[in-house]
Amino acid sequence: MCFAVTIFESREDIRCAKVVKGRSINLALSHRGRQALKHIGIEEKIVSMGIPMHARMIHSLNGKQSPIPYGKKGQYILSVDRANLNKELLSVAEAYPNTKLNFNHKLLDWSPETGAMTFHGPDGNEKEFHADLIVGCDGAFSATRKQFLRRSRFNYSQTYIPHGYLELTIPPRNGDFAMKPNFLHIWPRHTFMMIALPNLDKTFTCTLFMPFEDFEKITTGNELLGFFQKNFPDSIPLIGVDALMRDFFRLPAQALVWVTCSPYHVLDSCVLMGDAAHAMVPFYGQGMNAGFEDCIVFNEIMDQFNEDFGTSVSMRSHVNSRYFLFRKFLDNTLHFVMPKTIIPLYTMITFTRTRYRQAVIQWQWQNKVK
Amino acid sequence: MCFAVTIFESREDIRCAKVVKGRSINLALSHRGRQALKHIGIEEKIVSMGIPMHARMIHSLNGKQSPIPYGKKGQYILSVDRANLNKELLSVAEAYPNTKLNFNHKLLDWSPETGAMTFHGPDGNEKEFHADLIVGCDGAFSATRKQFLRRSRFNYSQTYIPHGYLELTIPPRNGDFAMKPNFLHIWPRHTFMMIALPNLDKTFTCTLFMPFEDFEKITTGNELLGFFQKNFPDSIPLIGVDALMRDFFRLPAQALVWVTCSPYHVLDSCVLMGDAAHAMVPFYGQGMNAGFEDCIVFNEIMDQFNEDFGTSVSMRSHVNSRYFLFRKFLDNTLHFVMPKTIIPLYTMITFTRTRYRQAVIQWQWQNKVK
Numbered sequence: 001m002c003f004a005v006t007i008f009e010s011r012e013d014i015r016c017a018k019v020v021k022g023r024s025i026n027l028a029l030s031h032r033g034r035q036a037l038k039h040i041g042i043e044e045k046i047v048s049m050g051i052p053m054h055a056r057m058i059h060s061l062n063g064k065q066s067p068i069p070y071g072k073k074g075q076y077i078l079s080v081d082r083a084n085l086n087k088e089l090l091s092v093a094e095a096y097p098n099t100k101l102n103f104n105h106k107l108l109d110w111s112p113e114t115g116a117m118t119f120h121g122p123d124g125n126e127k128e129f130h131a132d133l134i135v136g137c138d139g140a141f142s143a144t145r146k147q148f149l150r151r152s153r154f155n156y157s158q159t160y161i162p163h164g165y166l167e168l169t170i171p172p173r174n175g176d177f178a179m180k181p182n183f184l185h186i187w188p189r190h191t192f193m194m195i196a197l198p199n200l201d202k203t204f205t206c207t208l209f210m211p212f213e214d215f216e217k218i219t220t221g222n223e224l225l226g227f228f229q230k231n232f233p234d235s236i237p238l239i240g241v242d243a244l245m246r247d248f249f250r251l252p253a254q255a256l257v258w259v260t261c262s263p264y265h266v267l268d269s270c271v272l273m274g275d276a277a278h279a280m281v282p283f284y285g286q287g288m289n290a291g292f293e294d295c296i297v298f299n300e301i302m303d304q305f306n307e308d309f310g311t312s313v314s315m316r317s318h319v320n321s322r323y324f325l326f327r328k329f330l331d332n333t334l335h336f337v338m339p340k341t342i343i344p345l346y347t348m349i350t351f352t353r354t355r356y357r358q359a360v361i362q363w364q365w366q367n368k369v370k
Numbered sequence: 371m372c373f374a375v376t377i378f379e380s381r382e383d384i385r386c387a388k389v390v391k392g393r394s395i396n397l398a399l400s401h402r403g404r405q406a407l408k409h410i411g412i413e414e415k416i417v418s419m420g421i422p423m424h425a426r427m428i429h430s431l432n433g434k435q436s437p438i439p440y441g442k443k444g445q446y447i448l449s450v451d452r453a454n455l456n457k458e459l460l461s462v463a464e465a466y467p468n469t470k471l472n473f474n475h476k477l478l479d480w481s482p483e484t485g486a487m488t489f490h491g492p493d494g495n496e497k498e499f500h501a502d503l504i505v506g507c508d509g510a511f512s513a514t515r516k517q518f519l520r521r522s523r524f525n526y527s528q529t530y531i532p533h534g535y536l537e538l539t540i541p542p543r544n545g546d547f548a549m550k551p552n553f554l555h556i557w558p559r560h561t562f563m564m565i566a567l568p569n570l571d572k573t574f575t576c577t578l579f580m581p582f583e584d585f586e587k588i589t590t591g592n593e594l595l596g597f598f599q600k601n602f603p604d605s606i607p608l609i610g611v612d613a614l615m616r617d618f619f620r621l622p623a624q625a626l627v628w629v630t631c632s633p634y635h636v637l638d639s640c641v642l643m644g645d646a647a648h649a650m651v652p653f654y655g656q657g658m659n660a661g662f663e664d665c666i667v668f669n670e671i672m673d674q675f676n677e678d679f680g681t682s683v684s685m686r687s688h689v690n691s692r693y694f695l696f697r698k699f700l701d702n703t704l705h706f707v708m709p710k711t712i713i714p715l716y717t718m719i720t721f722t723r724t725r726y727r728q729a730v731i732q733w734q735w736q737n738k739v740k
Contacts, residue, residue: 149528152530152625153530153582153625154528154530155528155529155530156526156527156528157526157527157528157529158519158524158525158526158527159525159527160522160523160524160525212523255522255523
């Protein structure tokens with residue numbers, strides 16, 4: 001069956017944009033996400049533009065670096081550029097003759113009963129559109145989800161962790177990466193940590209995760225320098241003192257939110273996917289991968305039920321509790337910083353499509369019998 | 371200090387209303403709630419219009435009734451009429467020369483930065499109002515709270531339990547109560563239960579709590595009668611077969627929601643109280659009592675900080691985590707149906723102003739050392 005698909009995006013077409021806004025530029029692509037890309041024929045292309053990370057590289061206070069592999073030999077995750085990935089996905093979508101893209105359309109409201117949506121269009125006017133099925137893939141602060149919240153018996157939770165994040169850059173050194181590129185570099189420091197992921201242009205993007213109250217203590221350049229000298233001394237020459245001073249104070253630390261909800265659908269007219277349904281904190285690198293896997297799962301269910309929307313949408317909602325359990329398990333801890341204890345679980349999550357729930361159960365069992 | 375207080379209520383003045391809409395007509399008033407009423411001088415008046423319930427009365431399947439006291443001799447909770455209580459509170463508020471009541475005013479939006487509120491007024495027009503402090507006491511589905519949800523780092527959770535509720539009535543028999551009046555009657559039946567509270571007019575209001583999926587199984591009068599004959603046989607002659615058939619199908623079962631959020635304030639311009647901040651399921655009889663206690667707590671803090679709004683509002687938000695813990699502890703269980711195991715905790719919650727959190731901790735400790 002061939003569906004007429006219309007995509008509405010609130011931002012401009014990033015393929016033409018001069019400045020790309022948005023969150024972190026790095027994403028960690030793993031097995032679940034790659035499987036979805038394979039379905040639409042761009043796995044190889046995206047992988048070729050990604051940088052394999054075979055291990056974590058733990059930076060001690062004294063500057064010593066110790067690798068901890070992600071899985072077995074040959075298993076790796078990929079550092080991919082968010083903007084590039086978005087651009088490729090838009091081009092793939094646009095190539096389908098039955099798909100139409102609309103940019104600069106901001107969803108104002110929609111009706112579960114009629115499937116009518118109202119957008120604020122690029123010309124400043126309101127615009128109506130009707131769909132048999134609305135798929136809300138509009139992120140952690142989903143506009144689609146607002147309509148869900150107005151209905152009875154919709155369970156919803158948004159939880160901000162005490163940590164904020166802030167991005168810094170390590171430029172190339174002598175035209176090459178300033179650190180070993182095929183690693184996810186981590187500076188674990190108890191209640192806070194910094195990570196760095198490699199980019200194709202031989203820079204690294206560093207992300208500092210720290211409780212907001214600690215960010216608030218750093219208000220001057222001297223305090224900042226003191227903090228980095230004490231906690232991340234080896235990173236200072238890599239980032240550069242001037243760049244550190246400039247970039248740290250450019251933007252306030254950004255918040256990190258968990259979102260869970262249930263059900264994911266309203267009637268048979270709308271279903272939520274990705275961060276709109278289950279936004280996660282980034283420490284497990286699962287946000288994008290889980291969102292992409294949603295697409296595979298929905299596809300599988302649509303095949304199974306002969307592309308009947310009603311049945312597929314409600315079946316789709318039955319496979320959801322696993323995210324909730326996964327979230328409960330991870331909760332607000334920074335699992336990244338304790339890689340040794342979580343490698344078996346991490347391997348299942350990252351290198352297989354084992355259901356999140358099953359992975360957690362299996363891992364708990366392994367820990368018990370040890 | 372004397373504040374100019376303006377009250378906005380979305381409904382009409384129930385003192386003039388012909389038909390009073392709203393949730394359950396019964397409320398269980400206990401120590402926390404009475405303390406607040408004492409502060410405003412109407413404890414005795416409300417108590418005189420309430421019916422003391424000294425114990426639960428457990429109805430077995432075979433019709434046997436067994437009392438289980440609420441606390442020590444002399445300790446009791448009061449069945450009070452929601453509409454009467456609301457009317458008295460409005461009259462007390464109106465009697466203050468610095469207080470003005472506005473009915474039929476529906477909050478559309480407000481601004482945390484300016485304190486400006488927009489209402490849909492009784493004449494159908496929008497109306498602006500400005501306040502130095504907005505106190506949102508607008509219930510589980512608070513309109514005030516919507517503005518909180520638009521801001522970053524606001525933690526929010528709404529969780530519907532699988533149970534719905536439905537109300538039935540036991541009329542007087544020969545001009546008197548059809549069952550012993552000074553009890554909260556309970557028919558515990560594993561995954562569901564019915565309770566009955568006495569009213570001043572010698573009726574009882576019965577509330578059936580049951581999973582929605584079980585409500586959905588009862589679609590005909592015969593199914594209903596079979597269900598009552600099997601589970602609540604002694605209640606059938608009390609309610610009356612005709613009334614049962616009529617009232618059961620009048621309205622669908624209503625949902626029950628837990629709401630938790632944090633913080634309870636935005637800047638120093640708004641604070642949430644009562645169900646708007648921490649809506650609870652009714653099994654512990656704490657919704658109204660906790661809401662009233664919020665008023666005492668806020669009053670105490672205002673005294674302590676010389677009625678400085680900013681300090682008081684943020685201090686107010688520090689005493690909140692106890693509700694969250696209390697909720698976590700009770701979660702979705704029907705503690706009403708296991709009165710024996712919870713009497714020590716129930717006593718602390720109901721007959722004292724022991725902090726909810728402290729009560730739970732103390733009770734857990736008691737259980738350990740037993």
